[in-house]
Amino acid sequence: MVIANLLKAYGFGRLQELVGLKREIEGAGFTLEDVDTYVEAKRKALAMRQKISGLRQRRCPECGKIMMLMPVNTGPGDQTGDESKSVWMCNGCLSAEYSDVPVKEILQDLAKKLLEKTRDEK
Ligand SMILES: [Zn+2]
Numbered sequence: 001m002v003i004a005n006l007l008k009a010y011g012f013g014r015l016q017e018l019v020g021l022k023r024e025i026e027g028a029g030f031t032l033e034d035v036d037t038y039v040e041a042k043r044k045a046l047a048m049r050q051k052i053s054g055l056r057q058r059r060c061p062e063c064g065k066i067m068m069l070m071p072v073n074t075g076p077g078d079q080t081g082d083e084s085k086s087v088w089m090c091n092g093c094l095s096a097e098y099s100d101v102p103v104k105e106i107l108q109d110l111a112k113k114l115l116e117k118t119r120d121e122k
Helices: 004-008 012-026 034-053 105-122
Strands: 058-059 067-070 086-090 096-099
Touching: 012 034, 034 105, 067 105
Parallel strands: none
Antiparallel strands: 058 067, 067 086, 086 096
């Protein structure tokens, strides 16, 4: 195969960028395989971050819409009149489940379960 056929789909600027990047990588003593490993690790970390931010949401048992986990009793605007520290609030039917466990602890617990589940799946 002629190299021109392989590269014809890529713009000249992009190819120049590739050559420059390859020079920079190899000049620093790394290989394209190192870049591949780095990108894969980054992709996994991003996927995990997305999963963890998804832990703040779940389906409402009443209406099936999204419930969000939010802190309460943190300031004048979110007083509940009790000792609650967090609430699962439905965006659809406004049903609410209050808890005296802070959001941070709930998320840490959910993240721990998620990590255990991910480990078991491997
Ligand atoms: Zn609902």
